[in-house]
Amino acid sequence: MKTLTITPNNRLQKARTEFLVRQEMSANQKVVADAPNVMSLSTFIKWAWEQAQIFGYPAALNNVLITQEQTFLSWVDIIKNDKSLITIMPPTELANGAVRAYKHLKLWKLSETDFIPDSDESIRFQQWATQFTSNMKGKVTEEEAIGIIIDAISDKVIPMPEHISLWAFDEVPPLFQALFEAISQCTTLQYCSEERPPATCYQTASFDNDTQLKNMAAWAYNTYEMEPSSTIAIVVPDLVAKRQLLINALDEAFEPQVILPNTPDYVQPYNVSAGTPMSSQPIIMLAKKILTVGAASTDVATLRSIVMSPFIGNSESESGKRALFDLTLQEVPTELSLSQMVSLERCPPKLMASVKQFLKIMNDAPERDTVGNWLKRFESALFAIGWPGERLPNSKEYQALKQHNELLHRLCSHYNTDTVTRDTAIYYYHLALSNTLYAAESKDCPIQVLGVLEAAGLTFDYIYILDMNDTVWPAKATPTPFLPELLQIEHGMPHSDASRELEFAKVLDNRFKRSCNSLIYSYCNTEKERKLTPSIFAVGEHLSGNVFKVNELNHIDLLYKQIPVKVLQDDMVPLETEVATGGVSLLEDEARCPFSAFVKHRLKVAEMPVVRMGFSPQQRGIILHEVLEYFWEDMKTHEALVQLTQEERAQKVLQSIERAFSAFTTKEDISSTLIEMEVQLLSKVIDKWLDIEVQRPAFIVEELEQKKLVTIGPLTIRIRIDRKDRLIDNDRVVFIDYKSGSAIANKLDHAAGLTDVQLPISALTAENVDTVAYASLKTGEELYSGLADPTSSNVSRDKHTLIKAASGSMSEQIEQWKVRLETLAEQYAEGVVTLTPSVASCQFCPVKLTCRINPN
Template identity: 25%
Template sequence: MEDLDTIELDALARWPAHQTLILTVNNRHARRVLAELTSTLTEGRRVMAAPEVVPLSGWVNRLAEQLAFDPNASQPLHTVDAFGAHWLWQRVIGDIESEAGHGLLDVSQAAKFAAEADRLMDDWRIKVPAGQETAEYLHFLTWRNAYRNSLAELDAEDGNMLWERVCGALEDERLDVPIGALVLAGFNELAPRLRAMIAALQRRGIQVVALRNSAIPAGACRWLQVPEPDAEWRLAAAWAARQLSAHPQGRYAIIAARLEEDSALAHRCLREHLAPQTPYNIAVARPLSEWPLARAALAWLRVLARFDRDGVCPVAELGQALLAGGCVASRAERAGRARLDALWRRRGTVSISVQAFGEQLMRHAPQLAAAWQQCWLDLAATPCDGTAHGWRQQFRTCLITLGFPGSGMLDSHAFQSVEAFERLLERMAHLSPVVGVLSRYAASVLLRRLADETPFQPQRDPAARLDVLGFLESEGGRWDGVWVLGLTDEVLPAPARPNPFIPLQALRDAEAPRATPERELHWAHTLYAALLKCAPEVWLSHAQYEGERLLRPSPFVAQAAKCESEPWMDAVLARAQASFENVPMERILDERGPALVRGARTRGGIGVIDTQARNPLWAFAKYRLGASALPAYADIFDQNARGLLLHKAAELLWRMLRDQAELWAAHETGRLVALLEEVVAQAAKEHLPEYGPRLKELEMHRARSVLMAWVMHELARTPFRVLEVEKNCEWNHGALSLSLRVDRIDALLDDRLVVIDYKSGGGNVEPRADWMRERPVGLQLPFYASVLAGNSDAVAAMALVKLHARGIEARGLQDGDCGMEGMATLDDWPAFAGRSWRDVMLLWRTTINDLAEEYVSGVAINTYLRAEDMRYCDVLPFLRLNEEYPDDTQAAQ
């Protein structure tokens, strides 16, 4: 840029507008230059024409369109965008490496670096002399040749080839450029290809100049060192609030080195320090797929494609669509959609057919159900395969039928995101030459990937007086005050990141960007000088520590005057520190809720008593307030399905075989194997409907093996008969009514009972630690034995039986010998040694009644005995166990 003449904005205003073109580095800078130029032109005047201001990429595209009318230009039929080029690079690289028998861990990353290398080679006119070629470079040349051949077969070009063609046309004077002057704004350096284009314009007599920033070096530039990044952002936000309060018409900026990573922290600090309703702009774009309405549209299209391809759809994907909304009656029926999603989670539904979905939707969201039915009928009448161009219109029609973008008025950001999604559909249509014919499902995946890689940011609020930007976005900006934070030696200068596919010496010779430390140092000098000229007051800051890691300041800030902390800064940091310390507050110890009203229904069965023993507040929140986390979506490989299969098969087996004698008869006659096959097959129909044939057979084989091992243990027991399987019991205590289901109850020869509970997990089933506690947990068997069995001597044993492929175990307590290996007696457990069976049953009965009484009376103390008790707590945020109070007697976690 040093060899170009420069001009200030005031002087540019006197040039003839129709003969002047201003080129900027990007759209943001174009809007900034136009606003400043318009302000300059209208000062003291009425109306005047302004020169055209366009970003460089837009001007090159315009020249390419003009070149299309040249019959000798050999214009390709298609131009693919960056996403299409990356898609084609991936395909080419994947095909070449597969044919060569080489496997790449990340083809997408290789495609990214290859596309970057392709552009660098042309932009910076990089030549690799003989002898400097590396294996990676030669590999890249193979990919590049195949990539360009693929483009030629498609009669297409990418953005890099388009630039090269325009540059050649300018040099050959095949393009008419009807301007007298070209002004470059915001360019810190010019790549050789751009210099060649400028030289071609200069040879035609077009004057080319650079727009000089009229700003003078900062009158006050101060450097501040703060303890950590949070404090740095708080100080910057507080500074901005002070400036806006003192100068409401001023324009200020916070420039951050790592804005994208710190955007959430930035929002939090700005909202904390700025006055309510004070607008500000943060220049951080998120993928379009993360914006609510775009996410909703993508979810519905994926659901339709899933049903079309598989006939069923996982409820996890359906749930995303239902909860995202963006459809007919999006507000009126949102509660119904949420209820349907919760129903699937609680039932453990894995997937659902389109017919069943329509029926369930009709019960919970009838307006959406009608729209869905019409959409599905329309979709069924269309072909299953097509081009991206055809899918664009089909997707748009489906979304309109479903009522996208939903009911109600859209705010500015939502409206802009809908417009961006419409442009996304157009981009997908333009990919038709690259991606070819696609199925509906493949088209929905393509659209999702495109949305994931398309950044979107709503337009800048023109009323905002505060901008929060990154280094690159700040180029060419002009404000009344600027705070630059994050200036460590890891950021300025940044470490070199040379492209791995171009030899380093070639990059060094071409002085390509990001290639060498010297190149990064030069860029850092340029950037730092620009930062100091963007405002009359500039604050520079960096954090001393990030966690436990020591940070060093950038060497550039040493040029600024180091500033000691000012009173207002100390106050900001003190307030921040006080928020983490104990402050005087009124505390109310609320450990009891209202008593349970008779007739009130309590769901949860014996789990109510078990949870009350673990943490009373957990029980109150879950069963009295109904505050529990939604279960995760069921998975086809969920361990619970395996447990249900074993439980059901065992139930069916003991409904057919009523005692040990019948089991012996089946074993001796050879019927046992067939019997196990029958019960497992019947259980699999009920509990493995989503499994494929091979996977289902594997699970059934495992279940048969586990059950066979268990019945071999049963044969070794003392004689028994099976009284009950899956027995339901009811129990009332005052206003509390609970239900209990027992897996199995056996009777011994003396008519005493053995209560059995199956456990299908691979963990420990030893109940000793749980049952000996002052507030026992895992109470299902003790509850039946001590409360429901009728008298203290009715039950002779309580057994937890682990049914697992690694081995069969039985653990529990017995009074005498029930014939099960692994069972303990009272004397084996220290807390019960020397006590009678009747005393232990009475102790449990008293404890269970006390726990029930606690629940009925509303006791809700937030305490627990062991951290293990809270492992599966589904209301942890409600309990706030991570908070500590001065008078706590035990740690919360």
């Protein structure tokens, strides 16, 4: 090959290849183009190693280049077998840190003998590294292979292309520098990167992390909708930790239907680069679970999950029998083995046969065998039980199976000599699954979610960087404990100190500015009530006028866009009977919102009852009505009230209160102290109300808490009239409605806006109505308010009385109410379900979850 481009990683290699292909097709006006020679650095090292072997270079022929996975497993073995190690940390976590430390040593052209340990961790690492070097006879890691490749290039063994370009290398450690220097002695070598005008930078602040993620998803959605051909990068400093939160936020914006049951797999318009452990994939998780159970006893819940899994044989053809068998398993002891399980009655025959075949393969194994042979036996046993199931796997499951098979092949080649027990083989199997990232292959997506290192060097139209707070970016110095800290600082190793992290952050920030047209810095103002400060990169004069705002999304609209909705015109649902339940509240709900009335009274949807300590507002209202009923049964007239002394009146009020409270004295959840407090409070309220009653024109109480059937249009409803008085001076009727809270009489004279219908309906039941009024008995706000005939002596206005004169006669006002009430009754009877609520109606509506008018 004449030319070669080398990139730092595979993602940049793919992006650069696609760019060069598009460029050639555009220049030559063709729909096809020759694939350019673009390799990632890791691929180049493997290619160079193969070339050295092909041309017979002794050092390459005498050694085997091992993979990163094999390197990791070797470190795990060393740490696991260190008998002197006392720690609660798992060997895998220690191995990850040790691998990174060893890699840093090699990249900076050092060895385990080139430093003096300064801590227990570095002492331990030096011992492990010595053991690793000893175990590696005839094997080399990728970093160690570079040294041999450098020698082979210098000896003119490996033929180099005529020209090599190094694309987007921001950090070049000494080992890579030596490699590139050796290459430059044999061919033309050039450092290259994207050269474009600096991006326009913006800043956007969010209250907290949840708001930040919602804003990010809303911005990405809006941008994608307006510019479908644009490319977008969402860059996250700590992508692994925030992966699921990011997916949730993006799903909520782009794929809101994912929350619905039985939602099929869909193609997301975004791709998240950080993978998840292979063991987290459901199809792999089941294989791991079955092999772990083996012949041992386990909890019934695990066995039930195996029985009902779609990933074992005949799960569909025996689905009914297995569902019944699952019910049987719920009644057995807490633990069972697989063999005990299949001996139970009602065990489906095909399940029984496959489990027995699985157990036979597992039980026929020798006590010890090589890991490779164990893994082959595991494959055979899983096949016997019917894994991965009878249905065709979807795309994600297929890729998981493919990567699983490749992993088994690599494990067999690594552990091919020593013999181990079955439990040890399963340990290695679990270890590999947990430490191998699964990332489903996806088509090119317009939105890429990347870590900062993955995004560096890639080009986009927009780059949106999250978490640009000074606690996150630049990253904190986190030197590895396995190497002396001064050694790391001296050589400028990654994460060694704050100044090194700041310089590296500046390099990446400059790279981002040259990689897009618009760059958005996003940061949070608070975190768990702690105030946060933006990063130095997210503030400054160049950003002072570029405050970035995000429009919120309407998720109801999003659902309608993503889910096919068939609209049926079904407005009217006629009433089956003329007798309506619900009383006065039925027409009040119809006045406020027909949909709410339909849901509450026709569909019988109700709020969950609220459990309260003490008296509920409803109980207080009932007690208030009963107290006044008992009091006026005794008094009967205004004259009798006026003639009482203050002490006599207080005594009669107390007697009525005690009678009303008698039903509550036996309740265990209401203490006598609480009842006493309620009695004292109610005594004061009623005493102040009776002061108002004394000032009224003389009257006789005719009816108290009277139940009646009232016909309004096509409906007959049951009502309870709190009180009906007759005035002495004109022999006309007064209706009073008791209210334990504040009451508003303002809308009584506006029939079109009528929502409180108790008094208007009461007025329909009598002739010669003079006044309709509310008796508001709220502590400190006692008020007698209502509407009266213009000629009535009741018309009055003072501190505790507000009786307005009707605009016409009371007969005319009642006729207007009747028209309005009949309209409401006809609407309800016909089943009108229009959504026409007031703001207040929506705010306190008990059936909000059934309503589609408010997306929030």
